[in-house]
Amino acid sequence: MAPVTHKPLLATVLGQRQERPPIWIMRQAGRYLPEYRQTRAQTGGFLELCYTPELAVEVTLQPLRRFDLDAAILFSDILVIPDALGQSVRFATGEGPLLDPLDEKGIDGLDRDRAIAHLAPVFETLRRLRAALPPEKTLIGFCGAPWTVATYMLGGRGSPDQWAARRFALEHPQAFDRLIDILVDTSIDYLAAQFEAGADVVQLFESWALNLDDASFFRQVMDPNRRIVEGLRQRVPDAPVIGFPRGAAGNLRRFSEATGVNALGIDFATPIDFVNAHLPPELAVQGNLDPLRLVVGGEAMERQARAIIEGFANRPHIFNLGHGIVPETPIAHVERLVELVKGG
């Protein structure tokens, strides 16, 4: 089969298995890197870092200077969308994101007209990255999927069970649906502009696809992801998309069929044989090492990394973690993991 592209990671997303799985690491730019902490300390706030192309390009490229990764992921955050819509978003050190929680009136006050102009620096970052990256590297853009972004907008912060947002969705169904509509439309504009600026593929982070019954999963996760993929492909034909419905469990196959994503991110709690039994062998998957194994390293990491490579040997596979890398991860363990995946 002739290669569809000479970028191994993008080719895998498009369904062409590579001899060794290409690798990127979820949240690969960030606080486990001393050079990131240094850039961050020299910058006013986290959002300023996201909106200053010179600095965002620098921190995007930092992990690629250290490790032989197959992709760069745009340095930004899923919460630039609420910020762009006019909701107050702050990143307090050590506390994670803090937002002024939205009520029904707040939803009506969101300003979609200003959002894409507000995000112009992100597109400039992508254009500069496109020019800076070697041709074999894949450039990944992203946004948060609507439900995950809504959990922060309605709850005001991260929460283990997304209680505030789940309750709001049931108690105020019309206002909730209006919020999801705004997020779907804004995300389509945002991702289409990311492709125009040079992204090869985008990932939809649905980090909180957990804790939902069938009807809520359909309404809050599956349908908004489907509408984004469909709307995006009307603007960017055949746009390659990676879905990541973390915690979708028994709903994985339904999610992949309904949304039409090219590749599916697999969280680390999902068994490899379950994936192979329920997802068609031509569908690309991405994952799924527990980030904790990367913290611990040694046999705890290497045994499972090998099991993942073998387990996904008969389908297109992108090696990744099953959720984001954590700040206490030793750099030597990341070096070893990349070496192992590349065949060492």
Ligand code: CP3
């Ligand atoms: O290389 C990269 O992936 C960097 C780009 C990136 C960031 N956030 C930078 C960031 C990406 C792709 C994200 C995604 C993101 N952000 C998600 C989805 C992935 C996931 O982990 O589930 C979510 C839920 C968020 C929201 C968010 N942003 C949280 C909960 C936090 C605080 C805790 C944490 O993970 O650090 C952030 C802040 C944030 N986003 C940091 C970085 C590097 C740390 C900010 C700092 O420097 O203080």
